[in-house]
Amino acid sequence: MKTFKLGGVHPPENKLSEKAPIEVLAIPAVVSIPVSQHLGAPASPVVAKGDKVKTGQLIAKGAGFISANIHSSVSGTVVKIDDMPDSSGYRKKAIVINVEGDEWDEGIDLGSELVRECNLTPQEITARVNEKGIVGMGGATFPSHVKLMVPPGKKAEVLIINGVECEPYLTSDHRLMLEKADEMLVGITIQMKALGVTKAIIGIENNKHDAIEHLSYKVKDYPGISVEALKVQYPQGGEKQLIKALINREVPSGKLPIEVGAVVHNVGTAFAVYEAVQKNKPLMERVVTVTGKNLKKPSNFLVRIGTPVSELIEAAGGLPTDTGKVVNGGPMMGKAITNLEVPVTKGTSGILIFPEREAARKPVQNCIRCARCLNVCPMGLEPYLLSVLADKKRLEECEVERIMDCIECGSCLYICPSGRPLLDQIRVGKAEVGSMIRKRSQH
Amino acid sequence: MNEITLISVVSLGAIGSVAAIILYMVAQKFKVIEDPRIDIVADKLPGANCGGCGLAGCRALAEAIVKAESLEGMNCPPGGNEVMKDIAAALGLEAEEQDPMIAVLRCNGSRENSPPKVKYDSHMTCAFAHSLFAGEGGCPFGCLGCGDCVVACAFDAMYMDPATGLPVIIDDKCVACGACVKACPRSIIEMRKKGKKDRRIFVSCINKEKGGPAKKNCAVACIGCGKCVKECKFDAITMENNLAYIDFNKCTLCRKCVPVCPTNAIHELNFPPRKPKVEVAAETASE
Amino acid sequence: MSLLTVSGSPHVHDSQSVSKIMYGVVYSLIPAMLVSFYFFGLAAILLTLTAVISCMAVEYVIQKYLMKGPVTVFDGSAIITGILLAFNVPANLPLWMVVVGSAVAIGMGKMTFGGLGKNPFNPALVGRVFLMISFPVHMTNYPKATAFSTQLTDIVTGPTPLAIMKEGLQKGESVAEIIPQIPEYAQLLLGQMGGSMGEISAIAILLGGLFMAYKKLITWHIPVAYLGTVLVFTGIFWLIDPGYHFNPLYHLLSGGLMLGAVYMATDMVTSPMSPLGMLIFGIGCGVLTVVIRMFGAYPEGVAFSILIMNAFVPLINRGIKPKRFGEEVKNG
Incomplete structure (x- = not known):
């Protein structure tokens, strides 16, 4: 297979x-629809507070090529457009709609055939x-x-x-x-x-x-x-x-x-x-x-x-x-x-x-160099090494060791018997190397 | 026997001489001509390589100063004015007088003021915690309490207070190199003027949310009510994005804004204890 | 309800832990231990206990009073070092020497570098080599493996097969003359030979090795590369001149090679990370072992060769990278 x-x-x-x-x-009584639910630029709202919307109606328009339109998932009244908690752990801009019935926008085929x-x-x-x-x-x-x-x-x-x-x-x-x-x-x-x-x-x-x-x-x-x-x-x-x-x-x-x-x-x-x-x-x-x-x-x-x-x-x-x-x-x-x-x-x-x-999580212990992280990495990287380099801010070396190839799948942190925060450190390093590369390409 | 000694001495001597000539020639060829003043300046710098000047280390600053032939825009925060004057004297330049600065923590979201709403269990660095969530207390601007600043401090001038979960800056040890400012992913630490008699007044909050959400997460958040702005006679306080900011260049340390803050977000440091109202006025007048 | 936890992904974790790995290795050592108890009797039991207890005690004292950090004596790593150190010395070694060896193994070989996972050299081998150099007479006075005895002193002692071979060759005897003096293959396999406490039975060690491989505590790379290199290298010499060189099987089965290849060289902490690096490490160990055995002053070279290769591990890790995804594009 x-x-x-x-x-x-x-x-x-x-x-x-x-x-x-x-x-x-x-359908819930109130929905809060974030304007950034996709990779890329957040969509910009096209409705305002107090507007009536129908299910399926466009409420925020994608901003740019890598962005996406957002549609209302319910029919009702927009009560506010404000920062609301979302799953990122922060408060982000969202369109809050009070639900009134379930009236769909025209042109949507609701049949099941x-x-x-x-x-x-x-x-x-x-x-x-x-x-x-x-x-x-x-x-x-x-x-x-x-x-x-x-x-x-x-x-x-x-x-x-x-x-x-x-x-x-x-x-x-x-x-x-x-x-x-x-x-x-x-x-x-x-x-x-x-x-x-x-x-x-x-x-x-x-x-x-x-x-x-x-x-x-x-x-x-x-x-x-x-x-x-x-x-x-x-x-x-x-x-x-x-x-x-x-x-x-x-x-x-x-x-x-x-x-x-x-x-x-x-x-x-x-x-x-x-x-x-x-x-x-x-x-x-x-x-x-x-x-x-x-x-x-x-x-x-x-x-x-x-x-x-x-x-x-x-x-x-x-x-x-x-x-x-x-x-x-x-x-x-x-x-x-x-x-x-x-x-x-x-x-x-x-x-x-x-x-x-x-x-x-498991309590963090010393790395015993068991090489399990290296063996499970689907990208053929060395998580133990990358995590140390990232933690020590040796970003150039991180780049050479191909930190940007990491797909953040978490296999290394899953397998580590010492419970070391490998992926945590690599993620921070990846973000820093990314901004380093961007800065370099600007010059 | 004598013969052997003689042969050894002559052959080794010959090898030595040839090697010396090669060495001399190579040294001449690859000689680096360096301005001797760089060494003079570098010797006067503290040698901590903290990066507070914005360059890679003390020698880099020395090279920059000598190259620029001027001290404009050059500053060694740990060395302070004395060192800069010293260098100026050695090079025959003019040193700008710089106000001594110090790191100030602009968050008071201790466990008591901003009780934990969730439990953080991952790599204990602020950089990662910042990418993951708003913080245990829920404030998206507040201190995450993992101590990246403490790790960054090369002068042992910071430590984490286990009771509050906030870092503490030891004034006597802080040299204002700015390493903690760079380390903090939320820019909570600010370099501020050390102030007369070490006295400082600042808003200990950088939360830009509206009053409601800010106050919900933290009892001592700046809610952007603007009372301090109205109180200040010197235009030192500005309000932007629901957050008050005290300009340390304009602040006269009258400390009238401190009591008007409804959330006690404005802090005063190293002032004598407040006397009853009448005398406060008298004292500020005398200063 | 208590507070919700926030942590980075992944949110599930493998059940393996450091102490599980360490105790897995300890269990795999049991067959070899039982064989040595059988052949060397009470002396071997006492020796093992002394080594394990003193290793743990030294680690405890250092962690508690010198490093003032967490005490992790019971994670099993000190136990392994203790057992392996006992395995690497003659069963009749005075117990105080074992204590000294343990102190060096843990103190110098492990804790100096910061404890578990940070030591570049295998601690048990550091202890063994220290003892070897400090007390050469005691360390080469091997008791004869007979059957279970309760005697602690006055045991019949004799040289190891390797020592017999080396001495014989140095005296100018031919291989044919020496062979009757050394044990037969079957005896070597089971452990009926003179030698360090735990190295004698090839079969018990292989059994432990298979257990570790099954439990995924070691991979095949290092033992196979190590033993294979020794086999090939000594085989070449044997083919060139069977009158002066021994059958490679003797080399495989005698001395500390099995113990070294299965337990000492495969120590996770002191061996390379990538599979290719492990192969290089194993081959290096094999070459050095044969060179020392054939041309060196010592009859046995496993400990030295592994320690020498340990020193190369950071270099190997640096130079040998795993195969990266998307590196060579082979589309088809």
Whole structure:
């Protein structure tokens, strides 16, 4: 079975909610929609306090090429546009809307019948994806329209669809593949058309047998698309690792996947593209896994963007009394949140609740040079060395040791028997080296 | 025997001479001609290589001074005016009089004033904590308490107070090199004029949020109410982004702004204890 | 409910810990320990206990009173050093010398550099070499491995197979004349030979090595490279002149080579990090060992060669980088 060769770990999978069908979560009384839910420049609001908005209406416009439009996920009145807590741990600008009913914007097809035909040109598809605010749904939230435009001089050969869901606990992509297979496959066909490729591969890890079987059966109706089962290994969902696993090409250091003719999109993104192009529906809701060992009812919810996390936890049986940590995202790359009122955003793939005994890190001990970090690093780096160099601010050496190649997957910190904060130090170093490089290129 | 001795002496002597000639020639060829004044200036500098002058170290400053042939814009914070005058005298230049400066911590978000709302459990550096969240107390501008400034201080002039979770600056040891200012990811530490008799008045808060959120996280936050601005007769206090700032060049240390602050965000250092109201007026008048 | 914790990702961690790794190594040492207890009796048990206790005591005193930091005596690393030091000396060594050796191993070999993980040299070997140089007579007076005995003194002593080979060759005897004087392969394999306490049984050590490899405490690189190099190197000499050089199997099975290759050279702290670096390290150890055995003054060279290669580890780590992702682009 295929997988990537270099490094990798296999944490306990704990897919507690894999059998829970996607439930539609009730619309909350108030939503807070951050204007920066994507990589790139924050969107600028186009509504003002007191305005009435409808579900699906544009409320903030993307600022620049790498940015994304934001649409209202509810209908109601804008009560304020102010700094609100979000999952970054800081307060960021958000549009707060009081919910009144659920009236949708005109032109959005709410029917559930599958629309397979797509007569738009590639340019129109990309424009529609841009207009509807689609971003990468795997967690990185990179604006999708950018990835659908092949830069001049490059050629896309294959579209890779990421159904790996290598993060333990999370099951939102898994459920989506089971329940919305046809929509997703139409979405993939549309993306293929936009990119001008004839081949698409869906990579799925081998712990999702039902999804592999289901999709293998479904793809027969969709020419050019194939399904590939992959050996379970983290971080297989990383773009570079997935490309290596599926088509055995290595994206060169510091380059984008298009360099080797590949474009990677998440299954959630493919579904969102379907809805945007075929149903004219903007990205204003997403599937979120709410899970945790002590949670009463680990679930997958279809949630309106801007819903407070606390509502999701409530619907999943309430916050367990011994909760020690709440994470937005998966256990390997997610972000611990400080406040349960933060909203669900386009990148929220899961809400993970850890009991107190699992909340703390291991006590930090001396490095015993066991080389485990080096052996698990999927980028072939030396985390033990980078962490020390970064801590000592030896930034030039960090750069030579290719700190910028780090994908922050967390495998090193996961495996370290001494509990050393390897990734913490590398992240700080990476930020500093990044600004050093930027400064240098300005001169 | 004699013969052996003779041969050894002659051969070794010959090898030695040849080596000496080569060495001499190489030394001549690669001779670095350096202004002798650089050494003179470098000897006068403290030699701590703290970087407070903005250059890589004491020798770099010495080279810069000699090259520029002027002391304009050059300053050695640890050495102070004495050292600069000394250098000026040696080079026959004019030294600008610089006011002595000192590092001031502009956050009072101790555990008591800004109680922890979450528990931080990761690498204990402010740089990382800053990238992760607003801080245990919830203030996105306040001190993170991991002590990057203490690590950066080369003069042992700082330590972390375990009770408050804030760093403390030891005035006598601080040389105003500015290493802590650079180390702090939130720019909480400011270099301020040392002041007459070491007396200083400053707003111990840099929170730019509106009053409500600021006060929610910290009992002693500047809420931007503007009372101090109205109180100040010397235009020393400005209000920008919900935050009051006292210009140390304009402040006359009258300390009238201190009692009007509703959150006690304005601090006075090294003043005698306040006497009853009438006498305060008399004293400020006499100063 | 207590306060929520905020920490950087990842939020799950592997269950492995330093002390688990260390105790894993301790468990893997049990077969070799039992063999030595069987052959050397009570003396071996006393020796091991003395070494372990004194290593832990020295570490405790230094951590508590000199470094004034946290005390981590029970993380298992001092126990390993103690056992390995005991393994590396003759079973009848006076106990006070063992205590001195332990103090040097932990004090000089480990704590001087800052404790666990910071020492460039294998502490047990530092202790052994110190003893070797300070008390050469006691350190080369090996008891004969017979069967379980409760005797502590007056044990029959004799030279190790390697010493017999070296002396024989120096006297001008031929290999054919020497071979009857040394134990047979089976005896070497099981441990019926003169030697340091823990080095005698190749099979017990290999068993421990397999256990460690199974538990992922060591990788195959260093032992295989080390033993393979010795095999190839001595094999070449043997092929050239079997009358003057010994069968490589003798070299593999006798002396401290097995113990060194499986336990001493694979010490995580003092060996290179990358797989290729480990291979280079193992080959270097092998070459040096054979050179010392064949051309050096000492009959045995494992300890010295590992210590010498330890010194090269930072250089190897610096020069040998793991294969980076996306470095050579092979598209296909």
